[in-house]
Amino acid sequence: MMTPEKILYETEVTATGGRDGKAASADGLLSVSLSLPKSMGGPGGEGTNPEQLFAAGYAACFLGAVKLVARTRKVVPSAEPSVTAKVAMGPVPVGYALAVELKINLPGVERPVAEEVVAGAHERCPYSNATRGNIAVKLTVV
8 A cells, every 4th residue: 555655735525415415625615516427326417426526636637647747758749738537437246346548638749659658647646546456547648
């Protein structure tokens, strides 16, 4: 198990009402309504869900790692890079599991170089470190 040597940032979010409730951060910067998607037997609705929140967090964090690795290797994309996270959830023998596909766009960067940057980002990203060996994560350079 990896444990940070030094805490650089810490946050706290409280969920109430489960998948049809709310989630809010202690500092008030995050406040979202949650809705169970229809595909999971819920009513759907205006709220987000834990899978969307996880996808947003992973995509943003991984993009930060991509930019860091690109900068350290002096790789300069021709336009703003992006990461799209596709998170799936489904049953496993006991409970449920997630699977993730990260689609990474590094405009103007040759595929072999982009793949090296992505591999380096996958080694450094805290979300990748948290999920490694626990859920399937597919990296796709687009």
